[in-house]
Amino acid sequence: MSAHSFAGNTAIVGIGATEFSKNSGRSELRLAVEAVKAAIDDAGIQPSDVSGMVTFSSDTNPDVDIARSLGMGELTFFSRIHYGGGAACGTIQQAALAVEAGVADYVVCYRAFNERSGNRFGAGVQGRPPLANAESAHLATYMPVGLLTPASWVALAAQRYLHMTGATSEDLGTIAVLDRKHAATNPKAWFYEQPITMEEHQASRWIVEPLHLLDCCQETDGAQAIVVTSKERARDLPQRPVIIQAAAQGSGAGQDMMTSYYRDDLLGLPEMSVVARQLWETSGMGPSDMDAAILYDHFTPYVLYQLEELGFCAKGEAKDFIQGGRLEIGGELPMNMHGGQLGEAYLHGMNGIAEAVRQVRGHAVNQVESLENIVVTAGTGVPTSGLVLSTDR
Amino acid sequence: MTQDHSHSLAELVGQSTGPPWVGLDPVNEPMIRHWVEAMGDANPIYVDAGAALEVGLESVIAPPTMLQAWSMVGLTGTLERDSQRGQVKEIEHPNDRMMRLLDEEGFTSVVATNCEQEYLRPLKPGERIAVSSVIETISDVKKTGLGVGRFSTTRSDFYVVDDSFPEDPEGRTNAITSAEHVGTMRFRILKFAPGAQAPTMPPRPRPAITQDNEYFYEGLKAGKLLIQHCTECGTLRHPSLPGCGACGSLEWDTVESAGAGEIYSFVVVHYPQVPSFEYPLPIGLIALDEGTRIVANLDLDVDSIAIGMRVQARIDKLDDELSLPIFISAAS
Ligand SMILES: [Zn+2]
Numbered sequence A: 001m002s003a004h005s006f007a008g009n010t011a012i013v014g015i016g017a018t019e020f021s022k023n024s025g026r027s028e029l030r031l032a033v034e035a036v037k038a039a040i041d042d043a044g045i046q047p048s049d050v051s052g053m054v055t056f057s058s059d060t061n062p063d064v065d066i067a068r069s070l071g072m073g074e075l076t077f078f079s080r081i082h083y084g085g086g087a088a089c090g091t092i093q094q095a096a097l098a099v100e101a102g103v104a105d106y107v108v109c110y111r112a113f114n115e116r117s118g119n120r121f122g123a124g125v126q127g128r129p130p131l132a133n134a135e136s137a138h139l140a141t142y143m144p145v146g147l148l149t150p151a152s153w154v155a156l157a158a159q160r161y162l163h164m165t166g167a168t169s170e171d172l173g174t175i176a177v178l179d180r181k182h183a184a185t186n187p188k189a190w191f192y193e194q195p196i197t198m199e200e201h202q203a204s205r206w207i208v209e210p211l212h213l214l215d216c217c218q219e220t221d222g223a224q225a226i227v228v229t230s231k232e233r234a235r236d237l238p239q240r241p242v243i244i245q246a247a248a249q250g251s252g253a254g255q256d257m258m259t260s261y262y263r264d265d266l267l268g269l270p271e272m273s274v275v276a277r278q279l280w281e282t283s284g285m286g287p288s289d290m291d292a293a294i295l296y297d298h299f300t301p302y303v304l305y306q307l308e309e310l311g312f313c314a315k316g317e318a319k320d321f322i323q324g325g326r327l328e329i330g331g332e333l334p335m336n337m338h339g340g341q342l343g344e345a346y347l348h349g350m351n352g353i354a355e356a357v358r359q360v361r362g363h364a365v366n367q368v369e370s371l372e373n374i375v376v377t378a379g380t381g382v383p384t385s386g387l388v389l390s391t392d393r
Numbered sequence B: 001m002t003q004d005h006s007h008s009l010a011e012l013v014g015q016s017t018g019p020p021w022v023g024l025d026p027v028n029e030p031m032i033r034h035w036v037e038a039m040g041d042a043n044p045i046y047v048d049a050g051a052a053l054e055v056g057l058e059s060v061i062a063p064p065t066m067l068q069a070w071s072m073v074g075l076t077g078t079l080e081r082d083s084q085r086g087q088v089k090e091i092e093h094p095n096d097r098m099m100r101l102l103d104e105e106g107f108t109s110v111v112a113t114n115c116e117q118e119y120l121r122p123l124k125p126g127e128r129i130a131v132s133s134v135i136e137t138i139s140d141v142k143k144t145g146l147g148v149g150r151f152s153t154t155r156s157d158f159y160v161v162d163d164s165f166p167e168d169p170e171g172r173t174n175a176i177t178s179a180e181h182v183g184t185m186r187f188r189i190l191k192f193a194p195g196a197q198a199p200t201m202p203p204r205p206r207p208a209i210t211q212d213n214e215y216f217y218e219g220l221k222a223g224k225l226l227i228q229h230c231t232e233c234g235t236l237r238h239p240s241l242p243g244c245g246a247c248g249s250l251e252w253d254t255v256e257s258a259g260a261g262e263i264y265s266f267v268v269v270h271y272p273q274v275p276s277f278e279y280p281l282p283i284g285l286i287a288l289d290e291g292t293r294i295v296a297n298l299d300l301d302v303d304s305i306a307i308g309m310r311v312q313a314r315i316d317k318l319d320d321e322l323s324l325p326i327f328i329s330a331a332s
Helices: A030-041 A063-070 A082-099 A134-140 A152-167 A170-181 A198-201 A270-283 A301-309 A349-359 B005-012 B029-039 B049-054 B064-071 B080-087 B094-104 B168-180 B214-221
Strands: A012-019 A050-056 A077-081 A107-114 A206-209 A219-230 A244-251 A292-294 A374-376 A384-391 B108-119 B128-138 B148-161 B180-192 B224-228 B252-256 B260-268 B281-286 B292-298 B310-317 B322-327
Touching: A012 A063, A012 A082, A030 A219, A050 A063, A063 A082, A077 A082, A082 A107, A082 A219, A082 A244, A082 A349, A082 A384, A107 A349, A152 A206, A152 B260, A170 A198, A170 A301, A170 B214, A206 B080, A206 B108, A219 A349, A244 A270, A244 A349, A270 A301, A270 A374, A270 A384, A270 B224, A292 A349, A349 A374, A349 A384, B005 B094, B005 B128, B029 B064, B064 B080, B064 B128, B064 B148, B064 B180, B094 B128, B094 B148, B094 B180, B108 B168, B128 B168, B148 B168, B180 B281, B214 B224, B214 B252, B224 B310, B260 B292
Parallel strands: A050 A077, A050 A107, A292 A374, B292 B322
Antiparallel strands: A012 A219, A012 A244, A107 A219, A206 B260, A244 A384, A374 A384, B108 B180, B128 B148, B148 B180, B224 B252, B260 B281, B260 B310, B281 B292, B310 B322
């Protein structure tokens, strides 16, 4: 595979977000507009400079409404990516592709929702109408039996993983405790100053066995936006450029949406392997070159899978890899320094990309020292995406 | 539930079902003999005075389980309150009122569920037994295997009374308070709305049917668990797709699964609780012996479920539109 032409030639130059809450009191569109405006301000550009917009197909906020709200004027590129949180890093890839191709100079990627006070993903899909199309029919397999929520979809794979690898609920708890430890020192995190113990993780109620409440990410109202442009333009802007060293999407063999239960085994996320292969080939780097990681953590088990698929450890060995403080700040591979989606906010992975940007800029609240490269992943259990972001050098 | 009489039913709790009633015959040896013969109880102290004396009793005693027999109204008898009611129609006794209210709630069927008796001392021939009953509890509406309904417990207290016991209802009510208490019985019934499915449980979410997956649900309605089969290369596949991932052929038919397999993975759902299901809700990923996997409900004790457990499909008709495979232990 040849290197992606945008890789190393494009950069993230602005990030902006609303507060992360449980009840924003504002429309989702208003949240989107606030975050996009904040990201444009952070980048030091004007709304009229923006000519491209990318979001998730699950986002309810039309790009044209945001463009009108902020007086952006004409757009030459607009794109949406499917598969829920799997889209997150893919939005950055789409933006970089458009910039590198000369289709748009500045592209804003965004995600906004009232996912706590409005439509809660954790409430289940039982109310969805049984339409005669393939997307509805996919759920036909699961709705009548009561497998209705993302937690249940992940749990059905995770039970097999725990059984086969010997990983335990306490190993899952290690991820939750770590995220909450990092969130506890991040004032923007919902769980600021609220760390948890392993005992609290184990005592938290079952959501879907084998997942406890504290294995599940929170639900959040909020918005995050990110501005992408060329490396050359980035060097003239106020923020320290954050280079898109690699950006990739991946769908694996036997891929399904959250329910890939029919593959050879349930012990991997082949789609993340597809992403990882591209990230390492494109960047010319490998796991050992990463100074930190932001791994998508809607549910704790898939963090273990990702460490294996990205090559940080061998298959089935994540339970050992995560021990001994390896993922803590100061450890070998600091992870989710903002607190992740369990601790900071659930913004479909976009807040994780923003944290990676702050880490590369060097001014995160829980900053990793001498950080040069960081890997970021998007939603797991679905066709997904990933990034390697680096300092300008 | 057609009407909700929760409040009126609550007022009945603690009320007496009528004045004390005195049994037609005193405790007597012929009835005891019939009873022990029918029951096959060979204990001699019920029929042989010598045997009773040997264990320190003054005479034979009645089997304790006959407690209620001494207060019964006989094969064709009726409690006097029924004849009273004929005269004063406005009076409705608490027990009748409870049954009427439960009928009005739609709980028209009845089944006895428990009977507990407590014996304070043995009863001897010649003793007259009176009984006084009170409605002790009426439950909230419960979901049961028989249907939705309410449980009611009536407590009856049994007393030994002598010939001076008054005949008029009011006199009996007063006199019972000083009579000798010899036993208690709690009799529990379920008044319920008959029906296989509890009416408060809404139907399961409907599966979306397309031309690609219709065969599966139609097959289940006909009692068959079908697996898609590529007619080009023979590969089986599930869930349904229009094409074969192994060879790309769009030609297919189906084979019927024998329904045997093992649990490949499983979950137990606790939250959120959707009204169409009962929780904790076990769901399995079953590796069928034919080679495909299927997600299905498990009719298994939650604590018994394990990866590798052998299971067998049973096809349940949930309603007119939907039948689903439910997996049970292959050992059962
Ligand atoms: Zn084939």
